[in-house]
Amino acid sequence: MTGPEQETVSSVAATTPAPTAPVVLPKTSESENLLKIRHSMSHVMAMAVQKLFPKAQVTIGPWTEAGFYYDFDNPEPFTEADLKAIKKEMGKIIGRKLPLERIEVSREEAERRIKAQNEPYKLEILERLVEPITLYTLGEQWWDLCAGPHVANTSELNPKAFELESVAGAYWRGDETKAQLQRIYGTAWETADQLSEHRRRKEEALRRDHRRLGKDLDLFSIEDEAGAGLVFWHPRGARMRLLIEDFWRQAHFEGGYELLYTPHVADISLWKTSGHLDFYAESMFGPMEVDERQYQLKPMNCPFHVLTYASKLRSYRELPIRWAELGTVYRYERPGVMHGLMRVRGFTQDDAHVFCLPEQISDEILRILNLTERILSTFDFSNYEINLSTKPDKAIGDDSVWELATKGLIEALERKGWAYKIDEGGGAFYGPKIDLKIEDAIGRMWQCSTIQLDFNLPERFELDYIAADGSKQRPIMIHRAIFGSLERFFGIMTENYAGDFPFWLAPEQIRLLPVTDEVLGYVEELQSQLKAAGVRASIDRSGDRLGKLIRTGEQMKIPVLAVIGAKEAEQGAASLRSRRDGDLGVITKERLITTAQSANQDREASLCFDDSGNVGE
């Protein structure tokens, strides 16, 4: 468990950030200067590439949040060594203090200049440009079609504040049927300090990578032999998942839901009826034949919940019906797209469906928003970005239904008091939706939760209920997921906490560290008492010295390490060291047990003792 790699990892974790003034990284979108730098830097790179690789044709080269990239069509892919050479050439160009000049040209003039250079992609770009057509020269020789803005001279570019980061394939115009280009990614800043801060952040993201932590903390694995995108939950990860699921179930029961279990496969006719076979087939595992019937592994849970609804006659008095399920689904993902727990082929949705009356929409959505907030905030996600997506051009259902439903969503958001953006026409063909993104500890946004109205499935399965007047009516169906995918959420949460899980969620909460073998009897007694109280306590029996026991415990990010030597054993106590809060002092075992127990009950992030009642010094 302890490799050289881990040493780096844990020493980063152990050292508090340097107390020097923090470098604030400006965003391209906020800094005109940075935007110019990056724009110009991409031109400098393109010029460097064309000098070193005369056959390279240029395409586009925009700025990004952390830098810039440029796509080239080059007969040979660029290598790492090429990047070094390109960077060196860029340094030379910058050193020559070349002016960048904006020139406005006629379409004909631009075309003439491009043809002279034999740049077919530029010609294609030109076709789509509207006047005024501008180009920027870089020195005497080189120019590119560009709207700008740019720095006035390469002397404004800091040769110590940029780096070429990677090379990757990219399609022309992002279309996979078009030519594959070579994209070179770079990062560029105003100062060298900003560049090193950018590097530090990249390392920080690496340190938090759930794939790394999943391995180091022994939470899960993905096994080649079983196949890509299929997750094995190890005992420690499984324990955490169970805690998450238990909390989720409790929250759902309290939130007025009932839970369902449905099969993993069903006769393929179900997927014909639902329409998935028509519009979702390429994301589905192929069918399997059993007893001359075709069965289909489920990519979604909804048809099962719909069938459950349809299993008997429903009255309006029953509505709203709220059913949730932790349903494991399988989806075909193309090779090469899998990514740790974030993108897999088998995952568990925290899926729920609400069947309700049209006039109940707003109440039900509000109820879902409240439950969503409750569940996400328990994992310390409390900054949200909300999108409301409305009717697209191609849609089913009457305008009046869409209007009613969209109004219901807006009303719920207003009642909740949450700010939201409207994505006009961004809804699914079968109904409007609300998507919610959460912000993690290092400012990244992740979309997990989604609430979608569905006018399609009730229609296809001819769902109905008996209304007050005795007539048959179609219910409104709402799909919603809060975690989205349990696997993916687990990955996001792991990165959010950087593996330093809150006390209640940690797979191993308290590790007892015997200073000598003499105290093992007492340590074992304490462990079984903690376990009896539902606290996940373990004993480090390695026989290593205390320093090593602590080191190992910290590396495994155990929330509480309990040092027990002769003194503590005699006092019936433990000397506690909290990963989050440092030394907690010597605490009697009774207090430790009750405090840990209530911390579990209240889902606390750490153990908290007030000062009274500590044992001696």
Add this chain to the structure above:
RNA sequence: GCCGAUGUAGCUCAGCUGGUAGAGCAACGCUUUCGUAAAGCGUGGGUCGCCUGUUCAAGUCAGGUCAUCGGCUCCA
């Protein structure tokens, strides 16, 4: 699926232009019974992702395949 890179012990990695594998940590054993981030010594452990080919000889070369990583595309 596409472009590029990678795949050697449980982990992290070394192994030059082909001559049947090494280190550190981990594991195990012995000694040490130790007080808040690594005690000492020793032992075991790999058909070098998999298949096929070239060669007297393949971890090393070639082809295929699977997986992983960085992207593209797609998406929970």
